[in-house]
Amino acid sequence: MTLAPDIQQVTAFGSQPRRDSLRQAVFLDRDGVLIRDKHYLSAVAGIELLPGVIEALRALAPHFRLIMVTNQSGVARGLFSAARLAQIHDALLAQFAQQDVHLDALYCCPHHRDGTLASYTAACAWRKPQPGMLLHAIEKWALDPARCFMLGDQDSDMLAGQGAGMPSFMIGPEQAASKHAHARYADLGQAARAMLAHAG
Template identity: 35%
Template sequence: MSGVIPDQVRRPAVFFDRDGVLNRDIGYLFETSKLVWIDGAREAVRAVNDLGYFAFVVTNQSGVARGLYDEGHVHELHAWMADELAKVGAHIDAFEYCPFHPEGTVERYRRQSHRRKPAPGMIHDLLDRFPVNVERSFLVGDQPRDLEAARAAGLKGYLFSGRNLETFVRPLLQIG
């Protein structure tokens, strides 16, 4: 039996950058008490879920490489975000992050990585694990490097301005 998944069971996905898209980018966020959701972010994730799309987060977390926080903090923040999303009937199917940076101060994290955007590694890893319909999927980011990662993975990418995420995402769901 082949490992090929028929197109009819593949689902579209929205790949969200985290800081600057789902939450305000305050620089090196790792404390739940400092997370401020972008207007409409939780509702945007719920809209994605309601239409049967996968919802993924792909985020560079160089604060780990810089010694500002550790991977446990990243996991704790993502678990807290998942709990907060659940309160409004939304969920993220997978959180992916890259702790590496070539100028990191923590030696084990000081390196180039195929997972660090603008490289598409985090997206490719998700595409390997989930039955995603790439043609109907897209990424929402707030930096050019996010769109470069999307393009390198064969996805459409959209630059978010930081206003209301639900208002931004809903028309894109209609295009897909």
């Protein structure tokens, strides 16, 4: 994982030929959607996949590009380094790969305007609720936003999806409902079934 010279940290895994025709994608927040939210996760040992995530991603993969988009201001706040964050993401991707699940890309914004590290202190256009990460992927793969979905557990995720012109689903318990979400689902598995019905 490398830090781009401007304001985004990006890891992209390329596209397989069989996926070149895909014009729809599922954008996935990390904490609370794919893994349990540990509040500034700073160690590989703390990665805990949420129940049903692998099955849901396997079901979605033939129909959608799978793109993780995550704010990680812990870097800007000095809670962990960019190198440690890269280790965590490499370990997460390895866990997915062991179960034959592969993301098309991972986009990560380590910046925050109130950070304590000068090199990461910025009002970043890629930090959700700004839609920068999503818009980059839409342009890169000529995606149709109306056929894409943003999944997250925070209002910032819903607003990012809204800003990119796509439906946004809140993942979490009933009290996690958001006025900015198009729908709410208890977990990724429930959301996947709804998206597959839409894709079909």
